[in-house]
Amino acid sequence: xxxxxxxxxxxxxxxxxxxxxxxxxxxxxxxxxxxxxxxxxxxxxxxxxxxxxxxxxxxxxxxxxxxxxxxxxxxxxxxxxxxxxxxxxxxxxxxxxxxxxxxxxxxxxxxxxxxxxxxxxxxxxxxxxxxxxxxxxxxxxxxxxxxxxxxxxxxxxxxxxxxxxxxxxxxxxxxxxxxxxxxxxxxxxxxxxxxxxxxxxxxxxxxxxxxxxxxxxxxxxxxxxxxxxxxxxxxxxxxxxxxxxxxxxxxxxxxxxxxxxxxxxxxxxxxxxxxxxxxxxxxxxxxxxxxxxxxxxxxxxxxxxxxxxxxxxxxxxxxxxxxxxxxxxxxxxxxxxxxxxxxxxxxxxxxxxxxxxxxxxxxxxxxxxxxxxxxxxxxxxxxxxxxxxxxxxxxxxxxxxxxxxxxxxxxxxxxxxxxxxxxxxxxxxxxxxxx
Amino acid sequence: xxxxxxxxxxxxxxxxxxxxxxxxxxxxxxxxxxxxxxxxxxxxxxxxxxxxxxxxxxxxxxxxxxxxxxxxxxxxxxxxxxxxxxxxxxxxxxxxxxxxxxxxxxxxxxxxxxxxxxxxxxxxxxxxxxxxxxxxxxxxxxxxxxxxxxxxxxxxxxxxxxxxxxxxxxxxxxxxxxxxxxxxxxxxxxxxxxxxxxxxxxxxxxxxxxxxxxxxxxxxxxxxxxxxxxxxxxxxxxxxxxxxxxxxxxxxxxxxxxxxxxxxxxxxxxxxxxxxxxxxxxxxxxxxxxxxxxxxx
Numbered sequence: 001x002x003x004x005x006x007x008x009x010x011x012x013x014x015x016x017x018x019x020x021x022x023x024x025x026x027x028x029x030x031x032x033x034x035x036x037x038x039x040x041x042x043x044x045x046x047x048x049x050x051x052x053x054x055x056x057x058x059x060x061x062x063x064x065x066x067x068x069x070x071x072x073x074x075x076x077x078x079x080x081x082x083x084x085x086x087x088x089x090x091x092x093x094x095x096x097x098x099x100x101x102x103x104x105x106x107x108x109x110x111x112x113x114x115x116x117x118x119x120x121x122x123x124x125x126x127x128x129x130x131x132x133x134x135x136x137x138x139x140x141x142x143x144x145x146x147x148x149x150x151x152x153x154x155x156x157x158x159x160x161x162x163x164x165x166x167x168x169x170x171x172x173x174x175x176x177x178x179x180x181x182x183x184x185x186x187x188x189x190x191x192x193x194x195x196x197x198x199x200x201x202x203x204x205x206x207x208x209x210x211x212x213x214x215x216x217x218x219x220x221x222x223x224x225x226x227x228x229x230x231x232x233x234x235x236x237x238x239x240x241x242x243x244x245x246x247x248x249x250x251x252x253x254x255x256x257x258x259x260x261x262x263x264x265x266x267x268x269x270x271x272x273x274x275x276x277x278x279x280x281x282x283x284x285x286x287x288x289x290x291x292x293x294x295x296x297x298x299x300x301x302x303x304x305x306x307x308x309x310x311x312x313x314x315x316x317x318x319x320x321x322x323x324x325x326x327x328x329x330x331x332x333x334x335x336x337x338x339x340x341x342x343x344x345x346x347x348x349x350x351x352x353x354x355x356x357x358x359x360x361x362x363x364x365x366x367x368x369x370x371x372x373x374x375x376x377x378x379x380x381x382x383x384x385x386x387x388x389x390x391x392x393x394x395x396x397x398x399x400x401x402x403x404x405x406x407x408x409x410x411x412x413x414x415x416x417x418x419x420x421x422x423x424x425x426x427x428x429x430x431x432x433x434x435x
Numbered sequence: 436x437x438x439x440x441x442x443x444x445x446x447x448x449x450x451x452x453x454x455x456x457x458x459x460x461x462x463x464x465x466x467x468x469x470x471x472x473x474x475x476x477x478x479x480x481x482x483x484x485x486x487x488x489x490x491x492x493x494x495x496x497x498x499x500x501x502x503x504x505x506x507x508x509x510x511x512x513x514x515x516x517x518x519x520x521x522x523x524x525x526x527x528x529x530x531x532x533x534x535x536x537x538x539x540x541x542x543x544x545x546x547x548x549x550x551x552x553x554x555x556x557x558x559x560x561x562x563x564x565x566x567x568x569x570x571x572x573x574x575x576x577x578x579x580x581x582x583x584x585x586x587x588x589x590x591x592x593x594x595x596x597x598x599x600x601x602x603x604x605x606x607x608x609x610x611x612x613x614x615x616x617x618x619x620x621x622x623x624x625x626x627x628x629x630x631x632x633x634x635x636x637x638x639x640x641x642x643x644x645x646x647x648x649x650x651x652x653x654x655x656x657x658x659x660x661x662x663x664x665x666x667x668x669x670x671x672x673x674x675x676x677x678x679x680x681x682x683x684x685x686x687x688x689x690x691x692x693x694x695x696x697x698x699x700x701x702x703x704x705x706x707x708x709x710x711x712x713x714x715x716x717x718x719x720x721x722x723x724x725x726x727x728x729x730x731x732x
Binding site: 016017019020021023024036037038039040041114115141142145148149152282310312313315316319352353354355357 | 455457458460467468469470471472473474475476477480511515519520590591592680682686690693695
């Protein structure tokens with residue numbers, strides 16, 4: 001493996017014909033658009049080489065960025081920047097895609113057995129700390145009902161590690177925590193209400209703050225989630241310690257009906273106003289969305305129009321020019337980065353077709369983010385990012401945080417130790433060892 | 436038969452085209468809107484930028500070469516996505532048909548032979564219940580009792596003989612009940628027929644008469660029914676596979692519908708229609724065997 005292996009892998013994934021959904025992680029590297037295309041009608045990719053990547057010698061990979069980005073090192077965490085061997089061919093090469101070779105702590109044995117599973121064996125020539133396990137069997141379950149099947153499989157000792165269907169989390173905790181086999185972790189994600197800030201009735205910060213103050217997050221977490229969620233009072237979540245501001249959203253903490261009503265009056269949200277609350281079906285969101293709808297009706301006298309639809313339809317509604325009101329939304333960071341919560345969701349550069357579907361645009365906010373990208377030190381960057389969050393959330397309430405993303409898992413603690421969740425919410429296979 | 440298949444695929448194509456939605460608007464398994472460059476490539480690759488008639492001609496010309504296209508979601512050839520799943524559904528359907536025949540015939544015969552007895556009433560009651568309760572409810576109840584509470588069978592999934600019992604029973608329940616009723620009705624009719632009375636008058640035992648004369652003649656309508664019921668069986672497989680997480684084409688179809696994965700939807704339905712046509716052909720042939728009058732000279 002040489003620096004060329006990385007160039008090969010990154011070029012392979014970024015090429016237009018690869019149509020890769022994860023290629024955008026490399027968008028900051030010079031020459032990306034020439035290779036990947038822009039999607040504009042009639043535009044074609046101009047290059048077949050990644051002009052920003054070069055290898056002066058086999059042990060040095062030189063990356064030229066199209067704009068300063070002091071978080072680029074974190075983006076390299078993405079598997080899309082993995083090296084590939086010479087025989088990988090292009091992205092359509094099924095033979096390699098079914099039996100890929102990388103540089104991780106494990107190797108694939110026997111290729112990808114579609115719809116059945118994969119077998120991993122330890123890579124003894126791994127450059128880092130070697131894994132303890134000789135072999136890992138991963139079973140692929142039909143996506144329908146998979147969490148349930150995993151959890152039942154764990155209970156019957158078919159699996160040593162499993163996710164938990166939401167309804168069974170309390171039971172799983174009661175069963176597995178005494179045996180030290182219960183994992184509970186806040187991950188790099190946030191659940192929130194996306195708000196259309198352009199069209200009435202929620203086009204003023206006061207109106208949005210009134211909505212936030214009228215929602216009793218604690219009551220919903222206790223009632224609907226049986227306590228297995230953590231109230232969000234910021235959009236940058238706690239695991240990003242240097243950036244986390246627990247009080248940035250002062251209207252997210254406790255409901256305050258007096259203040260909510262006053263803000264609703266000044267924000268053009270009088271009782272009787274019709275507010276739509278759209279959400280996607282099939283994700284288990286019905287109960288809490290209904291609870292929020294009821295609270296808004298009861299506390300602010302609004303007429304809440306619940307709009308369930310399939311996920312693709314929800315996205316379409318959010319993107320429509322005449323979109324208005326509230327939309328259920330969630331976001332998981334691509335890398336452990338605070339900016340990755342602000343830029344994609346709230347920057348003017350991310351307006352549709354990007355993910356800023358609430359269409360929040362604020363010059364000061366965009367300016368702060370741009371400065372943060374160029375900040376010379378981590379401390380300076382953190383200050384700028386925090387200031388940007390205070391602007392977008394504290395002052396403008398551009399979206400309404402609800403709860404942070406929590407993850408729960410069970411594992412067979414009588415046999416295994418060293419089990420934790422990595423950034424991608426996968427088990428840390430390389431650190432797991434026998435008890 | 437070929438005409439039927441083309442007709443089915445055309446109707447589906449138009450229907451899927453008219454439906455609202457955006458099959459490649461979101462990245463698989465993500466809340467993220469798709470990168471416009473990726474979107475443009477995929478729309479071109481799947482010819483979604485072309486008008487419907489062009490898309491259809493492209494589809495059919497590939498179909499005759501045995502190419503079903505590529506799944507939008509998994510970016511794998513449809514044939515590969517569905518390969519193992521046909522076997523799974525066929526396994527389930529065969530087990531269900533077997534159960535239908537065994538349970539249905541046995542119950543029907545008992546009810547007819549011992550007419551108005553306790554057993555007859557019991558069969559009538561059970562079949563009414565089986566026909567009346569929707570598959571989804573019935574299956575969930577079976578799952579709740581025999582898998583969750585008693586733990587006799589696996590709750591879901593496909594692994595070994597014990598895992599097929601509950602899904603097959605669920606799938607077979609309605610048709611088994613209908614078969615039992617049909618069998619009872621036709622058998623009672625045949626029992627009253629002149630040739631049966633003649634056979635009895637000749638002094639043959641009741642047992643011989645039933646086995647030699649009655650059964651064969653009563654079973655013909657049941658065979659016809661099983662052929663037609665194959666269609667409902669496929670429909671029932673959708674629900675059953677969902678309840679028991681049985682990884683067949685029914686589950687693949689449900690997943691494809693929620694994901695708007697049109698190539699999979701079209702392929703599964705076209706195959707379903709083909710299977711239906713073939714099964715009915717087999718039924719026609721079976722007639723000739725059972726009833727010499729319709730045998731070809």
